[in-house]
Amino acid sequence: MGCPTCGVIAHSKGRRLVQLVDVPCFGRPVRLVWRKRTWRCREALCPTGSFTEQDDRVAAPRAKLSTRACWWAINQIRREHASVLGLARQLGCAWATLWTAIKPLLEAMAADESRFDGVERLGVDEHVWHHGSTRPVAQGGRGPKEFTGMSDLTPDQHGRPKTRLLDLVAGRSGKVYGDWLTTRGHSFRAGIKEATLDPFTGYKKAIDDHLDDAVAILDAFHVVKLGTTAVDEVRRRIQQQIHGHRGRKGDPLYGIRNILRAGAENLTEKQQARLHKAVLADPRHDEVYLAWQCAQQLRTAYATEDLAAGRRIAEHVLKTFPTCPIPEIKRLGKTLTRWREAFLAYWDTNRANNGPTEALNGLIELHRRIARGIPNPDHYRLRMLLIGGGLSHPHLI
């Protein structure tokens, strides 16, 4: 073995045992003992002195986990929705030992700008990630309540949109999104043909300012959600009017609150019967039923196979909702009218599908629960990028 500094043949100092946490086997933690070769360079002018054999394929320098254990854990989180604590238990090490080992690998993947290549349809969305203190992280708080998430919704060769969470940035504002777009550089921005968003003017402004060639499209998931929220509001208002209190067990409207949130096409016969029974229980329930039908119309516009037919339903919604006697539906109609162009763009582009944003939100929600809250925003981002498909590496399955 030549000295890595001066190249002079080094003298063997024998071997040193290094114990590594390895992939568990037969349900038991495993330790891998690496008999590392050690040498000493005897060249008088060389500063190297003693040195030890290194091989990143086995383990990184000074690592406590073997490289394959790190990738095993990362893939368990990504594919099996495992918790870091649960994996540490299986490995027979501490949570911090595992996280310290995998964090640099996640960071390296997140820093690789090539993962932003080829994005043509970009989604933006936000979610609340904590309800704690909003003081800056440096002052012991957890920073902004919300995270703005960017996702790659570009369809593959079969026309199915990818579901890839590209990034998460703390805060919710047009500036947050705009700054992120600026950081990505010109060629990324020039490649974006379609940009989906929820009805938030801040995002719209960022798209208009930074993505001049892109068509802005209201995300179907959020529009459908606005409809569902409107029905919920009508139900609560009528409930108050009739009973003078919030819904409770035994109230007919309260009993169907979840049925009202679902799509009519997903209701079983039994649920349909329950819905009709509750509606007929009081003539004042008609308003709830009507609001529900309006929300269903919105769903149908998106679900209709034929794009032109779907667009006609959407136009009908724009024409009728703003004059609806139900105030909640009227308000929804006005919102959609304000967003008319971006709302209708869904049917003019090749359908920015409803599924991906919804699926990503579901994954994020699931992992927040699995981790029982992640107090550090950087860790949260890395974790969500991993499970949201935003990272890539040959070792990532």
Ligand SMILES: [Zn+2]
């Ligand atoms: Zn040397």
